[in-house]
Amino acid sequence: MAETFEITYLVTVQQGEQIDQKIEGICLEQSAELPRGVLSDEIQKKVVGEPIRQERLTEGAYEVTIAWPSADVGDDISQFINILYGNISLQPGIKIIGAEWAALHPRLFCGPKYGIQKLRKRYAVPERPMSATALKPMGSSASELADCCYRFARGGIDIIKDDHGLANQDFAPFEERVKACVSAIEKAAESTGRRSCYYPNVTSFASEAVDRYRKAAELGADGVLLCPHIAGLETMHRLARLDIDLPIIAHPSFSGGLTTIGKQGLSPDFLYGQLWRALGADFVIYPNKGGRFSFTLSECKAINEAARSGDSPFMSSFPTPGGGINMETVGHWKSEYGNDVVFLVGGSLYEHPEGIRTASELLQDKLKT
């Protein structure tokens, strides 16, 4: 076989299904999409996936690795997604859990531009976990959001991002909002002597996301937020490859169908920790255990591990758990997740009786100890 890349699957067979048949089905479905009987020997060798490993985990559950000819994909990330989880997304009992990234880098994927160490240096936070929060609620004016941004910045929050629901609505149009929030960040820095970072949301149609990314840089923002499952997965890759010096926070909006469906989909650590990292996410937001969402502790730790792993051709991504993190619990999460993490804290700062600025200061104190 010529040059290949490997994908690893968790394959579950139902009553009446045979594992070997199911694997053969994946090999054909995702390539020639015809029964083997009508394929020439040449086509079979040239395009059909080849199973190279199979391990029985429990009754009916197997970890399976298939090698795919690189020529099936060419230099096209869209076609990679198609091979990865195209038609088989419609079939039960097939879950993607790994990929051989070294064989896909740098031809297809280039990873994050910065990596945790460069981001720590850039923001002068050498060791402790970082903090992030979101500007909201939608419906506020640009100056109301900027005021909120100012108070978070005065309290020392490291990264202040737009809520992912802030797009270009009349309430607070993109450009007006970015200008106001950058000013707020600068004003706060004059008082504190340390600049917090502002990351506006650029999620939109692909070409507009590119325009907003450029505009954010022009207007002095420190990075951007993107929902890759809405803007398009490849949009993140394109932004990360532009010659614009702004890190990207990836947000999981609209991705839940892929990662929360038991025996189907992409494992959370594969999607948020591996694929997003490959696509260039500098920070990967994921729903933390105990928040409003539904991942388990071991799933969260697996995302962290995948995003930070040195066993990857890419720079690392900063794991950014959100949900269920507040002043009382942040110490617990620090001991669970270690220091190389950004804690996304939202509602509890807004709800604090002493106000946003004091709440932010208290949170920063907790991160330093």
Place this chain on the structure above:
Amino acid sequence: MAETFEITYLVTVQQGEQIDQKIEGICLEQSAELPRGVLSDEIQKKVVGEPIRQERLTEGAYEVTIAWPSADVGDDISQFINILYGNISLQPGIKIIGAEWAALHPRLFCGPKYGIQKLRKRYAVPERPMSATALKPMGSSASELADCCYRFARGGIDIIKDDHGLANQDFAPFEERVKACVSAIEKAAESTGRRSCYYPNVTSFASEAVDRYRKAAELGADGVLLCPHIAGLETMHRLARLDIDLPIIAHPSFSGGLTTIGKQGLSPDFLYGQLWRALGADFVIYPNKGGRFSFTLSECKAINEAARSGDSPFMSSFPTPGGGINMETVGHWKSEYGNDVVFLVGGSLYEHPEGIRTASELLQDKLKT
């Protein structure tokens, strides 16, 4: 409340959950994303969703309609997707089953450019179901695919599309393939006196999909195939709005996570029949019952109904079931689905002992009776 649009959900509560709390959770999660206690009255009125209907279906399952302020979305389809199924995609027990399209048209969505009646007229097929097939396997050269295209066209297949795995690989680069297949279609038409249609696959990054769509028109193709969940949902809307006279077939690759997950996701008729139609799909391919995939007969019929329904502000989409359809079963499917349908027949034409052309002729005969 100001101008609104409605979304309808199937909400399932688990033990310990209260339905009213869960609905309140959706109303806040998808808008302000803060607890109600920290929101001003003005924000609550201006952006938070408002439940307007709740019907108990069975123990623990409710059909719920929420009205959302149109201002939350502005004129941005990306932000609509975010409100529709952004963060709640990560929560169990919430399924999208309907939207008030009349309130979203034409500000946000414009629907298909053609509709079934115009397509029937364009292709001079006034009444019977139409046929479609796919050029494959990947790995074939452009001239091999064109040869295959010629044989399908000689046999009278109405629409011959690229397999969705044909991108721009070295095997059969996009432009070379389109030229060769258009020639094959023309050559066959000289013999038969009737032109089959060729629809190349333009799935790629958004801007490249636009370029390939234009190029397909220039080179004489009759329409295009697009995988909207790979190219980006909004990409389909953008293609359909361009001043280019080529209908779009939408393919469900990478969408399965959304439609095959029980109590979560989007119902198949919502995604393929309603949302794709709103986004401009002239044909909606979906996995037919009895094929390699997993929809039920009633789910398939619901997709047909949604795609064709006159109770919509949009032109209709041609339901295009694929999988499990062959010479023997096509009569059965015709009686189940009616005439306003395109039957996507693949493998069985390739496998037919008398070859592709004869198999195609036999299939066309079945459609005419």
